Amino acid sequence: MTINKTVRVGMVGAGQLARMTHQAAIDLGINFVVLAQSPLDPAVLSGAEAIYGNYRDPSALLELAGCCDVITFDHELVPYDLLRLLEKRSFTLRPGAKAFMYSQDKLYARVKFSEAGFSVPEFAPLGEDIFDGIIDFADAHSWPVVVKSRSGGYDGRGVWVIHDETEARAFCDRFLKTVTPEPEHREPHPEKDYGQVDKFIYENKKYQFIVEEHVEIQKEIAILGVRRPGGDFVTYAPIETVQRNGICNELFMPADIPDTLANIAKETAARIAELVGVVGLIAVEMFVDQNSHLVINELALRPHNSGHATIEAAYTSQFQNHLRAVLDWPFGSADMKVNAAAMVNILGGEALLDPRQRLGYISQYPTLAVHLYAKEPVLGRKLGHVTAIGGESAELLALAKSCAEELTSPQ
Amino acid sequence: MTINKTVRVGMVGAGQLARMTHQAAIDLGINFVVLAQSPLDPAVLSGAEAIYGNYRDPSALLELAGCCDVITFDHELVPYDLLRLLEKRSFTLRPGAKAFMYSQDKLYARVKFSEAGFSVPEFAPLGEDIFDGIIDFADAHSWPVVVKSRSGGYDGRGVWVIHDETEARAFCDRFLKTVTPEPEHREPHPEKDYGQVDKFIYENKKYQFIVEEHVEIQKEIAILGVRRPGGDFVTYAPIETVQRNGICNELFMPADIPDTLANIAKETAARIAELVGVVGLIAVEMFVDQNSHLVINELALRPHNSGHATIEAAYTSQFQNHLRAVLDWPFGSADMKVNAAAMVNILGGEALLDPRQRLGYISQYPTLAVHLYAKEPVLGRKLGHVTAIGGESAELLALAKSCAEELTSPQ
Numbered sequence: 001m002t003i004n005k006t007v008r009v010g011m012v013g014a015g016q017l018a019r020m021t022h023q024a025a026i027d028l029g030i031n032f033v034v035l036a037q038s039p040l041d042p043a044v045l046s047g048a049e050a051i052y053g054n055y056r057d058p059s060a061l062l063e064l065a066g067c068c069d070v071i072t073f074d075h076e077l078v079p080y081d082l083l084r085l086l087e088k089r090s091f092t093l094r095p096g097a098k099a100f101m102y103s104q105d106k107l108y109a110r111v112k113f114s115e116a117g118f119s120v121p122e123f124a125p126l127g128e129d130i131f132d133g134i135i136d137f138a139d140a141h142s143w144p145v146v147v148k149s150r151s152g153g154y155d156g157r158g159v160w161v162i163h164d165e166t167e168a169r170a171f172c173d174r175f176l177k178t179v180t181p182e183p184e185h186r187e188p189h190p191e192k193d194y195g196q197v198d199k200f201i202y203e204n205k206k207y208q209f210i211v212e213e214h215v216e217i218q219k220e221i222a223i224l225g226v227r228r229p230g231g232d233f234v235t236y237a238p239i240e241t242v243q244r245n246g247i248c249n250e251l252f253m254p255a256d257i258p259d260t261l262a263n264i265a266k267e268t269a270a271r272i273a274e275l276v277g278v279v280g281l282i283a284v285e286m287f288v289d290q291n292s293h294l295v296i297n298e299l300a301l302r303p304h305n306s307g308h309a310t311i312e313a314a315y316t317s318q319f320q321n322h323l324r325a326v327l328d329w330p331f332g333s334a335d336m337k338v339n340a341a342a343m344v345n346i347l348g349g350e351a352l353l354d355p356r357q358r359l360g361y362i363s364q365y366p367t368l369a370v371h372l373y374a375k376e377p378v379l380g381r382k383l384g385h386v387t388a389i390g391g392e393s394a395e396l397l398a399l400a401k402s403c404a405e406e407l408t409s410p411q
Numbered sequence: 412m413t414i415n416k417t418v419r420v421g422m423v424g425a426g427q428l429a430r431m432t433h434q435a436a437i438d439l440g441i442n443f444v445v446l447a448q449s450p451l452d453p454a455v456l457s458g459a460e461a462i463y464g465n466y467r468d469p470s471a472l473l474e475l476a477g478c479c480d481v482i483t484f485d486h487e488l489v490p491y492d493l494l495r496l497l498e499k500r501s502f503t504l505r506p507g508a509k510a511f512m513y514s515q516d517k518l519y520a521r522v523k524f525s526e527a528g529f530s531v532p533e534f535a536p537l538g539e540d541i542f543d544g545i546i547d548f549a550d551a552h553s554w555p556v557v558v559k560s561r562s563g564g565y566d567g568r569g570v571w572v573i574h575d576e577t578e579a580r581a582f583c584d585r586f587l588k589t590v591t592p593e594p595e596h597r598e599p600h601p602e603k604d605y606g607q608v609d610k611f612i613y614e615n616k617k618y619q620f621i622v623e624e625h626v627e628i629q630k631e632i633a634i635l636g637v638r639r640p641g642g643d644f645v646t647y648a649p650i651e652t653v654q655r656n657g658i659c660n661e662l663f664m665p666a667d668i669p670d671t672l673a674n675i676a677k678e679t680a681a682r683i684a685e686l687v688g689v690v691g692l693i694a695v696e697m698f699v700d701q702n703s704h705l706v707i708n709e710l711a712l713r714p715h716n717s718g719h720a721t722i723e724a725a726y727t728s729q730f731q732n733h734l735r736a737v738l739d740w741p742f743g744s745a746d747m748k749v750n751a752a753a754m755v756n757i758l759g760g761e762a763l764l765d766p767r768q769r770l771g772y773i774s775q776y777p778t779l780a781v782h783l784y785a786k787e788p789v790l791g792r793k794l795g796h797v798t799a800i801g802g803e804s805a806e807l808l809a810l811a812k813s814c815a816e817e818l819t820s821p822q
Binding site: 006007019022023026027028029030031046047048049315316327328329330331332333335337338354355356357359360361362363366367368369370371372373374384389390 | 439726766795
């Protein structure tokens with residue numbers, strides 16, 4: 001058996017992002033292994049080699065790392081301490097532990113971006129008296145305010161828009177019964193980077209939430225880029241995301257924004273990628289505010305839901321370029337090969353129809369690309385996505401939306 | 412475990428065609444199982460579920476058929492008798508045994524196409540005295556002539572261009588030492604279709620080769636189409652193939668032929684698909700002769716090497732539409748989504764370099780799509796392919812060729 005003669009990439013997580021990364025790995029002839037939780041995980045069903053275990057279990061992570069040349073991630077949920085453990089054992093994590101702090105810890109990201117001169121929403125950490133903290137912040141700015149869980153939130157989870165004192169009180173009554181274990185005291189690490197992160201965690205350990213101004217926005221965009229270890233960086237065309245209930249399920253590219261703004265957005269993403277020191281894909285979500293200024297919202301350091309249209313619309317998909325980045329290989333072009341594209345997620349509907357069993361009945365959308373994730377239908381769950389290319393954005397979006405809905409709706 | 416709740420497609424063969432069909436199956440959320448010969452087969456390495464066995468072994472074929480809703484093929488080498496056995500047991504083969512006769516038996520195809528009025532090269536079966544047969548045919552037509560193995564040939568194997576009597580003698584000395592076992596006597600089957608095939612096989616059992624005129628050609632094209640069980644048929648844009656040593660390793664689409672000829676070619680392919688009764692992909696290879704007339708050369712009834720560019724250049728790849736056809740699902744559009752595309756195979760070079768280990772060093776072709784098959788390098792072996800899209804055909808072809816060569820050459 002000479003099966004292991006080529007590189008071997010391990011990915012923590014086996015969801016749809018790992019599934020699509022697996023497809024990209026096939027094209028490159030790369031061995032791809034996922035850390036999965038179940039044999040029904042999307043990337044296991046697509047045929048990726050799997051190690052089973054929890055991403056919070058050091059032995060599972062060490063088993064994955066031990067059989068791979070490089071480790072990457074399809075989510076940001078691996079605890080910082082475990083990432084550091086792996087690095088201490090000289091495994092190659094891309095992105096590394098320090099970079100992950102920016103996507104794991106919203107307070108850390110806001111503070112560091114603010115210090116580096118990036119435009120972020122006004123914010124404050126919420127300490128022991130959360131109710132007073134919210135009221136003080138609203139007095140100093142205005143209602144509504146946005147309260148965010150400092151870590152662990154995504155897809156609209158961990159984000160609350162609070163319009164007045166009554167809602168603030170309700171929020172506190174609802175959420176502050178759960179006692180968060182206090183992070184243990186951490187001796188600052190002798191190595192400089194780790195030491196700075198340790199110091200931040202220790203000094204800010206009392207904050208579980210942050211409160212922010214509610215930015216009045218024109219639109220939301222995402223800049224996706226990939227960065228190699230040496231700093232090479234390329235960006236995709238700006239993507240315009242349509243948020244509903246805090247989840248981005250519809251988007252089109254390129255975003256409908258002026259070229260000058262697009263260029264500023266791309267340059268900002270490049271500077272952020274450099275500050276963060278990411279290796280692999282970075283998605284920088286930005287608000288375009290009422291004055292057409294860009295405000296940094298959040299980061300993801302992995303292939304991103306907003307970038308699925310790159311499979312059909314760019315010369316090289318986000319998944320393939322993520323692999324190229326973590327392997328320190330030259331990038332494929334991130335340029336668009338078609339004029340425009342729109343992507344809509346296929347969400348589990350109330351009828352719990354499985355889109356896998358609907359595909360054979362749908363003939364009205366021959367030019368659309370359907371990607372199913374082989375997940376059991378659950379209301380609101382992302383079961384797949386549909387991409388439309390060519391033509392005009394609004395038209396493509398309507399087409400993709402109609403197809404996505406039909407795949408989960410009774411006729 | 413509810414893993415088996417969706418459709419299950421079995422493919423006999425686990426080479427690169429099965430590997431790329433597997434990638435298409437992932438998008439559709441389809442369970443895909445291959446009959447493989449080795450754990451190092453390309454489709455096994457891409458993660459397709461595998462049953463191990465030989466495609467000439469009835470028990471292996473029955474095992475595959477027993478766990479799938481439909482069986483399809485990545486080659487045409489399964490003996491006709493075994494295909495019939497599977498159909499007799501009521502398994503669904505797509506394409507079916509009778510259709511396969513057209514791609515397995517060159518004499519059958521020539522006779523049937525000729526009877527149906529399609530333009531084929533002048534031909535004659537070669538009986539007991541092969542040398543005399545060749546000489547007689549050359550006298551009646553002209554030198555050179557082409558001798559073809561009646562079955563089993565592909566990629567230039569089983570085809571010999573013979574220029575004169577000396578070469579005819581050399582051919583006979585070389586090849587006629589191998590005694591072919593005579594096909595056993597077959598009782599004509601009571602069912603009409605099978606019966607006709609049986610009768611043909613029995614009446615022509617003495618012919619192992621055919622001899623044909625050497626058509627002077629302007630160019631070679633391939634029309635790829637897909638057909639559903641009920642007869643729905645769509646074609647891709649004509650593909651122009653560049654043959655070197657009988658192997659098609661370079662091609663571009665659309666072919667550089669007048670629209671009227673392209674339309675005739677597509678209509679011809681549709682009529683052939685109907686005659687053959689294929690379900691799934693059909694590739695009809697045609698010559699454009701010196702008078703700009705089309706002459707049918709050969710068929711393949713499976714995804715085809717000439718159609719790899721459909722992955723990037725068409726809305727729906729040949730692999731996905733093959734799956735849709737065998738499942739009797741509505742087709743995705745076969746239209747091109749870019750102006751032009753070129754594809755070049757990556758062939759094993761003399762240095763036996765593995766393109767998997769060269770990808771990290773090649774940065775000059777960022778817009779090209781590379782597909783590697785995870786095969787060990789052997790001189791002349793297809794190890795992958797490269798597709799270039801956009802721009803002008805000749806330029807794309809040169810770019811793809813240069814990249815393909817660099818992936819197997821020392822710097």
